[in-house]
Structure formats: C-alpha cells, structure tokens
Amino acid sequence: MIEVKNVEKSFGESKVLKGITTTFETGKTNLIIGQSGSGKTVLLKSLLGIFTPDVGTISFDGRIYSDLTSDEKRELRTEIGMVFQGSALFDSMTVEENVGFPLKMFTTKSAAEIRDRVNVVIQRVNLVDANHKKPSEISGGMQKRVAIARAIVNNPKYLFCDEPNSGLDPKTAIVIDNLIMEITQEYNITTVINTHDMNSVMEIGEKIIFLKNGILAWEGTKKDIFKTDNEAIVDFVYSSNLFKKIRKAQNKDL
Amino acid sequence: MLVRYLSQIGKYFLMLKEVFNKPTKWSVMRGLIFKEIDDLVIDSLGIVAFISFFVGGVVAIQTALNLTNPLIPKYLIGFATRQSVILEFAPTFISIIMAGKMGSFITSSIGTMRVTEQIDALEVMGVNSLNYLVFPKIIALLLYPFVIGIAMFLGILGGWMAGVYGGFTSSVEFIQGIQTEFIPFHIAYAFIKTIMFALILATIPSFHGYYMKGGALEVGKASTVAFVWTSVIIILVNYILTQLLLTN
Structure with a gap:
C-alpha cells in the first residue's frame, strides 16, 4: 500500500x-x-x-x-516496476536483454536462471517470437508488452x-x-x-x-x-x- | 552569462563526482566497457589512420617545398614531420577530429536516451545512470593513447612515403631527420596531453547529452554544442599543458 x-x-x-x-x-x-x-x-x-x-x-x-x-x-x-509512456526500452538491447536487465543488475541469478525467468514473463505478456528482436523491430503494442514484462520480471x-x-x-x-x-x-x-x-x-x-x-x-x-x-x-x-x-x-x- | 557558465562548470564537476559513485555491478560493467571500446576506440581507427597518413604526407611535402635554400639540409623534412606529428598533429588535431566523431556519437546516444526516457527508466530501477553511461566511456578511452600512438606512427610513415616516393628526399635523409635532436620527453608530453584529452572527450559530450532538455531537434543541437565546447576545452588545455610542460 x-x-x-x-x-x-x-x-x-x-x-x-x-x-x-x-x-x-x-x-x-x-x-x-x-x-x-x-x-x-x-x-x-x-x-x-x-x-x-x-x-x-x-x-x-x-x-x-x-x-x-x-x-x-x-x-x-x-x-518498483515502471511502464513508461513511450515504453523506454533500451534501443541497443534485444527484447530478451531488455526484460532480463533488472535481474542482471540486481540479482545474483545465473544466466540460465535469468533466461528461464525472462521466458516465463515474456510468455505471461503473450509475446511470441520476439525474444531476439530489437525494440525498433516490433510494434508499439508489443513494445508496451515488453515494457510490462521488464517491469514485472523482478517481482515488484x-x-x-x-x-x-x-x-x-x-x-x-x-x-x-x-x-x-x-x-x-x-x-x-x-x-x-x-x-x-x-x-x-x-x-x-x-x-x-x-x-x-x-x-x-x-x-x-x-x-x-x-x-x-x-x-x-x-x-x-x-x-x-x-x-x-x-x-x-x-x-x-x- | 558568467553565472550561467559557472553554474554549468559546477554541474559538470558534480556530474564527475556522481560518475564514480555507486558503481554498477562488475559483470554488467565489463560488458559495457568492451562495447564502448568497440564503439569509441576500434571504430575510430580507420578514420584516424587515413587522416594521419595523408596529413603526415602533406606536412613532409610542404616542408620540402619550403626548403628552397640549398644550404638547408634535406633531413629537416624528416625532422619537421616528426616534430609536427608528435607534438601537435597526433595528440591535438586528431583529438579535435575525435571531438566531432566520438563526441557527437556520445552526445547523441545519451541525449536520445534522455529524450526517450531510457535514463529515467535506469534511475527508477535504482541504477546510477551516470555511472552506467559515462564510467565505461572513461575507462574505454584509457586506450585512446594507443590510437594516438598509431596516429604518430602512420603520420611519420605518410611523411616518409610522400618525401621519398615524391622525390623530395632520400630515405636515409628522412630517417636521419627523424632521429635528429630527439627528445624522449616530447613523447611523454604528447601522451600526457592525450590522457587529458581522452578524459575531456569522454565527459564533456556525456555532460551535454545527459543534461539536455527537449526532443530530437535538441539532440542535434546538443551534439553541435558539445563539439564546440569539447574543441574549445581541448585547445585551452593544450595551451596550458604546453606552457606547463615545455617551457622552463
């Protein structure tokens, strides 16, 4: 609260x-x-x-x-998880890297554990075949889903x-x-x-x-x-x- | 006006303090440093090599064309090329060019991150965005003296090729000129300047990108302003260091 x-x-x-x-x-x-x-x-x-x-x-x-x-x-x-108005995804990273970013920064999880958790949240926001795409290669709606996935990946x-x-x-x-x-x-x-x-x-x-x-x-x-x-x-x-x-x-x- | 400049200078030093605060996790930082080495150092080698080689050649030709008095020895072509390239051309002239190339890249990439709220996203997550964005650039540019070392070598090589193959001097005379009155401290002086310029090249464009306000148009303006200020500071620091290091 x-x-x-x-x-x-x-x-x-x-x-x-x-x-x-x-x-x-x-x-x-x-x-x-x-x-x-x-x-x-x-x-x-x-x-x-x-x-x-x-x-x-x-x-x-x-x-x-x-x-x-x-x-x-x-x-x-x-x-805290945050979904910005313009999604604010990191241009230089793929969808998978964007979503996994908070885990990589703030947890001691191994690369395999991060990948597993990322896949879980990516599936949760119903993103299909986007893991290795850059933000510029996906639609606005998909970018919002990626932003939501990134916001919830670390269980905020x-x-x-x-x-x-x-x-x-x-x-x-x-x-x-x-x-x-x-x-x-x-x-x-x-x-x-x-x-x-x-x-x-x-x-x-x-x-x-x-x-x-x-x-x-x-x-x-x-x-x-x-x-x-x-x-x-x-x-x-x-x-x-x-x-x-x-x-x-x-x-x-x- | 003066107050605004002083406030900007203060803000710049506060930024530097924050860059070294709350370091990013090493496993992440390592990747960022390698990426910056690739973007800033490796990607600059081509243009540095090209410019150095041909400007070295031009220095040799112009020196040769100005040696009209037959009493002046031809080895002066090699001597003048060496002195010009090592003392000024490689460290200072190349740094001004890099202020345009690296500097506009740094300002526009950080500025775009500001405009698209990527920096806000880092801050909200609890990441020290200044450390995350600027620190790897400073570390990557510790390799900048190697770029300048290559520029020195290629500049002199260009001078030798232009001098010898252009028929202005012989190889023996040119090499004799390169060795004449060689002062090893001049190399140290050039690299001290280079390290200072590397710090300037990494931080001033970052400052202009990080604190920019507005949209895409302002990113372009910030890049231009960053280039101007980086060049001005390089020229001033060059003057101060020359005064301090080369005069008695």
Whole structure:
C-alpha cells in the first residue's frame, strides 16, 4: 500500500500539487486521472522519487520515502516496476536483454536462471517470437508488452504506469489494460496508472483519483463515476458524447 | 552569462563526482566497457589512420617545398614531420577530429536516451545512470593513447612515403631527420596531453547529452554544442599543458 499525506509541490511560483492525501491499495489498479496540467505526472514522479515533495510524505508499506537513506531508497527502487509512456526500452538491447536487465543488475541469478525467468514473463505478456528482436523491430503494442514484462520480471511490489495506452489502437489498448489488471491481481502488486483515457477508467478503474488544478477533486471506483454528482468529475468524464449517453442510460436503469 | 557558465562548470564537476559513485555491478560493467571500446576506440581507427597518413604526407611535402635554400639540409623534412606529428598533429588535431566523431556519437546516444526516457527508466530501477553511461566511456578511452600512438606512427610513415616516393628526399635523409635532436620527453608530453584529452572527450559530450532538455531537434543541437565546447576545452588545455610542460 502507498500512502500519500498532504503532498505539495511547486515549481517556482506555480503550485502544482496542493495538499494531496490518498491511498493506493495493494492488489488493485489505482488510476490517477485528470486533464493535462492537472498535476498527475508530477504526482506520479513524486511517487517514483524523481521529484521531492515540498511538503507532506509518501510511504511505501510504512516506509516513509523522505526518511530513507540513499541506499534504502535504491533498495526500495528495486521493488518498483515502471511502464513508461513511450515504453523506454533500451534501443541497443534485444527484447530478451531488455526484460532480463533488472535481474542482471540486481540479482545474483545465473544466466540460465535469468533466461528461464525472462521466458516465463515474456510468455505471461503473450509475446511470441520476439525474444531476439530489437525494440525498433516490433510494434508499439508489443513494445508496451515488453515494457510490462521488464517491469514485472523482478517481482515488484509496486507497479507504476504512465499513460500505458498512449499511441495504441483501442483494441490493443484494452488488451494492455486487462493485462495490467490481471498481473496486478495475480502478483498482488500495488499498481498506480496515470491516464486520461476514459476507456481505461471504465475497464480497470478499481480505485480512481481525479486531480483538478493540483487538488484531489474526487476519488472512488468506476461504478461510483456513474452515480457521483461531483461537478468536476462529471465535467471531465462526460466531455465525450459517448459517455454522456452511457450516463443517461445508466440513470434510466437506476 | 558568467553565472550561467559557472553554474554549468559546477554541474559538470558534480556530474564527475556522481560518475564514480555507486558503481554498477562488475559483470554488467565489463560488458559495457568492451562495447564502448568497440564503439569509441576500434571504430575510430580507420578514420584516424587515413587522416594521419595523408596529413603526415602533406606536412613532409610542404616542408620540402619550403626548403628552397640549398644550404638547408634535406633531413629537416624528416625532422619537421616528426616534430609536427608528435607534438601537435597526433595528440591535438586528431583529438579535435575525435571531438566531432566520438563526441557527437556520445552526445547523441545519451541525449536520445534522455529524450526517450531510457535514463529515467535506469534511475527508477535504482541504477546510477551516470555511472552506467559515462564510467565505461572513461575507462574505454584509457586506450585512446594507443590510437594516438598509431596516429604518430602512420603520420611519420605518410611523411616518409610522400618525401621519398615524391622525390623530395632520400630515405636515409628522412630517417636521419627523424632521429635528429630527439627528445624522449616530447613523447611523454604528447601522451600526457592525450590522457587529458581522452578524459575531456569522454565527459564533456556525456555532460551535454545527459543534461539536455527537449526532443530530437535538441539532440542535434546538443551534439553541435558539445563539439564546440569539447574543441574549445581541448585547445585551452593544450595551451596550458604546453606552457606547463615545455617551457622552463
């Protein structure tokens, strides 16, 4: 579980996060949603330790990040898996080498053990015949699968995904969403996903926090979205006509 | 402006400190060092050999063409070629060329990693990205003096071939020139410079790639800026070392 308490972050005069307090639960897909500029990337980077909050604390299963020594921080980072928006695969390595990289860096496993574990996770993310290809030789959807495989190969406790669906077609996006949710439940990981894709919200939003202008404006589940009267989230979610119709239909059913 | 330069210089030295912090696992680092030796040193041998050979030849021809007074001995062609190649051409001129070749390769490869979040990926995993990316380059470039040694040999060989086969001097005279007033310390001076230039070649382009901001266009700009600054620093260090080592 990741607990965020009263986190504030400013860049110069601009206050980007204004006292965020929330909890990201273990074994669930926790989504951070909000418009561009709402502070979701800054919150995600604060969770990852890339940004240091000006005020407030972030704790990982009771370990307050700012209180850790630099060695403890590095140790904690080995428990984190991250899927970047652009996949961030290492160009010079093959798919197999990319996936095996965290094991090679942080474990004492032999080459054969690494290969076995890599094959297990590559199969888990349904990648076929890609082991010896370079990232530039595979599709965007496959690159995302490789990024997920790399993120989970070292059995992380925490999985962070930044816009995992960006640049993917709707069908592949749903496959990736479901894959992340299955892995979260299967490995009992605390997953935090930064997205503005409403399909993802409706598909895998077990816990959703909505940021508006750096303030946590709403939190709940995907089911709660249809019932809420919170103007901020209603405005954001129903900016699409499709979702307006869904809400209308849902309200009729109720 | 001055404050910005001072801040950049400070940032560069802080980067150097971080490069030697939290070393990457040796089994991984070994592979990275061999890869960098291949990319930076072995891949540069062809162009270094080509340039050295022909510039050595040109130095010999130009010296010969300027020796119009019959009282000046022909062995001066070999002497001038040796002095030019060992003291300046091989260590300094080749390093400036390498600032373009190796330097732009280093800046663009690290800059691209920055743009595509590969450096963020390393950091999030708990890897000291500066040690992982820059340290192997510094170690690989410890072999740079060998490249310069080859440049010295081929430069003088080029001079000998141009001088002898161009009909400007005889082989005996040229070799006599090479041996005339030979000061072994000049070789040491050249290699001291080379080691300093190797450190500059590995770190300044890395600095510009690592701290670049923006997209693909900025990677190109960073490579150009890195080349300019690497060349400027090489020229300045060359002047300072020459003043320190060769004057009494």
